[in-house]
Every structure is written in C-alpha cells, then in structure tokens.
Amino acid sequence: MNARPLMLALLSGALMLPQAARAQTQRLAGRLPEHARAEVAALIDSARGEGLPADPLVNKALEGASKGADGARIVAAVRALASGLARARAILGAGATEPELVAGAAALRAGAPSVFVERLRRDYPREPLVVPLAVMADLVARGVPADTAAQSVLALVRAGVREAELVAFRQSVERDIALGAPAGAAAAIRVNAAERDLGATALLPGQVPPRPRKP
C-alpha cells in the first residue's frame, strides 16, 4: 500500500490547522482593545488545546466588542463560556458537536440539572440534542423552573416528539405564560396534553426509550 497520499493528507491537515486557528483569532483584530485581545486569544488557544470549539468564544468576544463592553468584561464572559463548554463536553461526551456543546452550555447555565443532560445523552447517544437542549434553556428563560423544564423536555423526547413539535410545545407554553398562566403549571399542563396526544406511557425501569422521530 502506498503511504504517500496518506502522509500528504496528514501533512496538509497539520498545516491547515494552525491556519484555521489564526483565521479565528484574526477575526478579533481591530475589534478588541489590545490587552483584551491578547487575553482572549490565550483563552481561545487554551480551549482549543482542550479540544473545545473556538468559534463560540470568538463570537462571545465579538458580541462584547460590538456592545461596547470594556476589555475586562469581555475576558470574563469568554472565560465563563469556555468553562461552560468544558462542562457541557464533560457531560455530553467527546463526540458532541459544536452546536450541541453551545446548546448544552446554555441549558446548564440556565440551571438545567446535569443529570438531565446526562440522561438525554445516554438515552439518545446518536441523536442530535441541539433542539431539546435549546428548548430547555428557552423555557427557563421564560420563567419555567429549571427542573420542570428539564423534566418536560425529557418526557417529550421520550414520547418520540419531533423537533418541530418540541418547538411548538415551547411556543404553546410561552403563549400560556403571556396569557397569565404560572410558568411551571403551563409547562406541566402542556406536557401532559402532548403525552396524552401521543399516547405516551411512562418508561419502566430498564425499558429502552423510543428513538425520536425525524423532524
């Protein structure tokens, strides 16, 4: 077997990685104060060394710059996000995609119990979890208690709802809250109704959860 093409591919890959990294930090040039840029670049390098995605960190720094935040605040926000991404990766696993890590970090920051995120990954190791995690974070942002939001999303995913149905659920809860319903009660009632519509039943110990339907 000729190893030359493989070697060339590996070499070009190794050459392209630093280029990609440079391109990411170059996005910060001219947008951040110099001292903040250096600190953010160091945080990004460190995160990249741990196998974390750099783009969300660059975006966070650029958001701060765009909103006129001072350097210290930008650095603190980037550091907090890097920590959140690391926590999400520890729970979701090394195979988690960048969008999953971003959504997972948002859900954990919102207050989702880590056991909920663990269970979601364990039960659905190959399904994309971006939407369930995002809906969970969005519900908490609308005032649904984190435990209730987490249990609601988990129950619906187990019932086999599609991504679009999960979003419709979130929108229904938002409408109910806007009409004056207590946030926790709105989520619980909507979950019960959805489960009833889907004919879902509680899982018995050891029972294999159904695979979510394709969107």
Place this chain on the structure above:
Amino acid sequence: MHGSAPDPLIARVADALRRPAPLTPDFDVRVMVAVRQAPPPLPLRAWTWLREPRVMAVSPLSGLAMAAGLAGILLVGAVGRQPSAVSRQEAVSRQPSAVSGGAAASVTFVFVAPAARSVALSGDFNDWDASRVLMRREASGLWTVDVPLTPGRYRYVFVVDGRRFVADPAAPRAVGDDFGTPTSVVTIGGGGTRAAGGSL
C-alpha cells in the same frame, strides 16, 4: 346714434339677418344623427367599454395559471397581513422563520419599527458586525432580511439607527446577559426546523 337716419346699407344687412333661415324638413333628423355620431367624452367611453359584455377565449392551461396566480396573490395578501397582529409602534417582530435548504436553512428575520431610519442584524452569524446584514424596509415600517444558517444556536440583536441594540420581541431571550443588553436566540435544528426564538 340717436336722432340720425340709419345707413341704407346697414339697414339692408339687418333685414337680411332678421329673416328666418329656411330649414329643410329633415333638419332635425340630420342634427340628431350628427349628435349620435360624435365621440362621447373619455370617462363615458371608458365606462361604456367596461360595461360592454365580451367573449374571451382562454385555454384550460391559461385558466389554471390565472387561478394559481390569483390564489398566490390572496396567499401573499394573507401572509402580508400577519404582522399587523404584532405591529405595535416600536420594536415588534415575528419569530424568525426558517426554510430548510440542505445543510443551511434560510431564516427570515422580521422587525417592525416604523420610525427607524435603518435596522441591521448583528449576531453570531456575522461576527456581530451590524454593517454586514442591513435589513430591507418593506411597507408599514416592516424590516426583513433572510440569512442562511446551518444547524446550531445563534445569539443576535437588531441594531436600530446604528446605535440602539434591541432584542427580538418575538424570540426567546438568551439566558445570562453578559454585556448589559438583552440578546435573543434562534436555534436551527437538524432538519432545518427552527426552535428557539426560535429553535427549530
């Protein structure tokens, strides 16, 4: 003129003019024919043209095409009226809507700001650079823009008149406000579904 004798020439002309002109018996008929043949004024002509029944030849295919066009116009009209439900004076928008197109979904962001001179979109998808995504002003102060987004969760704000950051009123707020201004989120699911302000 008083006290002077009339000029004989003038008297003759006056006598001739005083004599009734001889009319032929068909004079009235000829006048009425001429009146009927004279072109009517433009508004009356237009009204007559509109009222006149006509026979139009339309192939079945053309008929179907016209019916589809009419249905399309009605549909566009119905969709166009939707924002009125949320058209409060300021800072109102519809939730971003996504259309899946392979890996990337085209997401339409809508914002209602009748008094704004410019509205831009700034977020994770454009390096938070408001100058890159300017929104188009539609009727009634409606601002829209389409942005292709791959699956993921994105933070964004509307930038009004180049200086004011406004969260999307129709989208969920991002948890945690790191920089003192509220931020919205939109999440694109694997199937191009929009779930957050949202997601899916």
